[in-house]
Amino acid sequence: MSAQREMKEKKPWHTPLTIIITVIGVIAIVALVTVAVLQNRPVPQKYKYGIVLDAGSSHTALYIYEWPAEKDNNTGRVEQKHSCKVKGKGISSYAAEPEKAGTSLIDCMREAELQVPTKRHRETPLYLGATAGMRLLKIEDSAASDKVFQAVEQTLQRSPFYYQGARILTGQEEGAFGWVTVNYLDDRLKQGLETTGALDLGGASTQISFVSRNYDISESPSNSVTFRLYGNDYNLYTHSFLCYGKDQVLKKALAHQTQSGPTKVQDPCFHPGYSVKRDYASLYDSPCVSDMKPKGAPSEFTHIGEGNFSQCQEVVKSLFNFTACTYSRCSFDGVFQPPLQGPFGAFSAYYFVMNFLNLTDTSFPLETVKKNLANYCATPWNELKQRHLGRVKEKYLAEYCFSGTYILTLLTEGYNFTKEKFSDIKFIKEIKGSDAGWTLGYMLNLTNMIPAEAPDSPPLPHAGYVSIVTVIAILLFILLILCLRSIWPRCSKQQQIV
Numbered sequence: 153m154s155a156q157r158e159m160k161e162k163k164p165w166h167t168p169l170t171i172i173i174t175v176i177g178v179i180a181i182v183a184l185v186t187v188a189v190l191q192n193r194p195v196p197q198k199y200k201y202g203i204v205l206d207a208g209s210s211h212t213a214l215y216i217y218e219w220p221a222e223k224d225n226n227t228g229r230v231e232q233k234h235s236c237k238v239k240g241k242g243i244s245s246y247a248a249e250p251e252k253a254g255t256s257l258i259d260c261m262r263e264a265e266l267q268v269p270t271k272r273h274r275e276t277p278l279y280l281g282a283t284a285g286m287r288l289l290k291i292e293d294s295a296a297s298d299k300v301f302q303a304v305e306q307t308l309q310r311s312p313f314y315y316q317g318a319r320i321l322t323g324q325e326e327g328a329f330g331w332v333t334v335n336y337l338d339d340r341l342k343q344g345l346e347t348t349g350a351l352d353l354g355g356a357s358t359q360i361s362f363v364s365r366n367y368d369i370s371e372s373p374s375n376s377v378t379f380r381l382y383g384n385d386y387n388l389y390t391h392s393f394l395c396y397g398k399d400q401v402l403k404k405a406l407a408h409q410t411q412s413g414p415t416k417v418q419d420p421c422f423h424p425g426y427s428v429k430r431d432y433a434s435l436y437d438s439p440c441v442s443d444m445k446p447k448g449a450p451s452e453f454t455h456i457g458e459g460n461f462s463q464c465q466e467v468v469k470s471l472f473n474f475t476a477c478t479y480s481r482c483s484f485d486g487v488f489q490p491p492l493q494g495p496f497g498a499f500s501a502y503y504f505v506m507n508f509l510n511l512t513d514t515s516f517p518l519e520t521v522k523k524n525l526a527n528y529c530a531t532p533w534n535e536l537k538q539r540h541l542g543r544v545k546e547k548y549l550a551e552y553c554f555s556g557t558y559i560l561t562l563l564t565e566g567y568n569f570t571k572e573k574f575s576d577i578k579f580i581k582e583i584k585g586s587d588a589g590w591t592l593g594y595m596l597n598l599t600n601m602i603p604a605e606a607p608d609s610p611p612l613p614h615a616g617y618v619s620i621v622t623v624i625a626i627l628l629f630i631l632l633i634l635c636l637r638s639i640w641p642r643c644s645k646q647q648q649i650v
């Protein structure tokens with residue numbers, strides 16, 4: 153038996169001293185991990201809120217956004233928490249009784265008070281932005297537009313939220329903020345990825361916004377918006393066509409067909425068997441068509457459907473001016489447009505209409521899309537009513553053939569989405585649970601929530617911190633065991649020799 157083995161038997165490794173050291177080591181390691189877990193634990197998540205009212209030409213909608221309180225200006229993601237559709241029409245329809253524009257908002261404001269925690273009310277910014285309906289009212293009757301705003305302000309000022317004002321957005325703002333929304337929600341801005349163009353179709357105006365490489369912004373400065381977001385520069389092309397929302401274009405199409413003041417109009421954009429009496433006064437009541445009103449027209453006409461897609465497309469095409477252009481290239485009506493680039497998201501009425509028509513799949517050839525729409529337009533009105541009434545508003549149902557034809561014509565002839573480019577368009581309602589539209593971009597801008605420069609890389613998250621400390625602790629523990637098993641006997645031997 154060797155001397156070493158004899159010594160081991162006499163002096164096993166679990167002497168009182170080694171046990172004490174092991175216990176102290178384990179306690180120290182447990183304490184280290186516990187401190188790491190407890191000290192660096194994230195505080196329970198708190199949220200901040202923002203509210204935007206979208207006062208569109210056809211209706212008003214309220215959106216509540218929510219984001220983590222700790223991270224609002226860089227890493228946090230703003231999401232739509234709730235939306236509320238205001239009952240009745242858009243605020244511009246209350247020109248004759250402005251107080252009602254204010255009271256119409258009360259129900260949705262009450263809903264917002266329930267959705268946002270009470271202790272956050274006073275710090276929650278509240279904005280109202282009006283679009284083309286109010287732009288038109290301002291052109292038509294500026295005093296009436298002011299009264300509508302006064303009434304709306306009265307309601308909003310009485311709310312417990314931090315009211316930040318109500319105003320009409322310019323067409324550029326409406327287009328640019330729609331683009332910001334889509335690209336923010338897709339996480340394209342923070343990551344500096346290629347951006348998505350935005351196509352917004354409303355009732356009174358329509359917007360197109362996209363980044364086009366090598367495009368000379370000086371050719372038409374009024375169409376350019378520059379942004380610096382997360383350290384990247386963007387030269388955005390944007391244009392808003394007033395009177396090219398689908399409701400105003402329908403007025404223009406009907407005005408085009410009633411220039412001789414007839415009592416009967418056979419309209420290829422409405423279904424066979426459709427027949428409705430309309431009065432001239434309300435058809436020509438908007439600044440988009442008021443100067444076209446035929447003199448000596450009767451008070452009403454019968455609007456009769458014919459259901460002919462290609463003839464409808466001819467009527468719609470005649471509403472665009474493709475000849476006047478003082479720039480190197482134009483979309484229509486003499487408006488500059490650089491070459492189309494990139495994927496596009498088409499939302500708002502683009503989505504409602506194409507979704508109803510089952511035409512959101514742009515991987516089908518454009519010819520197939522047109523053929524399907526032609527079939528739909530030729531469907532008798534009675535058959536459609538039987539199939540859909542009760543679930544779909546009669547006004548929408550009657551107009552889907554016209555709206556679909558307008559959308560295809562605007563995209564292909566107006567903006568020049570060729571059959572190859574058509575598949576670059578995606579019809580979308582929302583992205584990751586938040587509606588596509590200008591409201592989110594508007595709020596992000598006004599609350600300075602998108603920094604111009606890229607944020608510093610975030611500190612180690614809590615889970616990462618705990619994992620690293622645990623790994624270090626385990627390594628220390630292993631080291632301690634190794635020390636006890638291999639070094640300690642030698643140490644004790646040395647002690648013995650001494």
Ligand SMILES: O=c1[nH]cnc2c1ncn2[C@@H]1O[C@H](COP(=O)(O)OP(=O)(O)O)[C@@H](O)[C@H]1O
Pocket residue numbers: 207208209210211242283284285353354355356357358397398399500501504505548
């Ligand atoms: O479910 C639907 N089906 C068809 N059209 C719809 C539906 N919901 C909303 N719309 C239409 O979407 C358009 C929204 O326009 P908005 O009121 O935002 O006008 P604006 O943006 O020109 O001011 C209106 O033409 C409205 O009729």
Ligand SMILES: [Ca+2]
Pocket residue numbers: 208209283353354355500
């Ligand atoms: Ca709109």
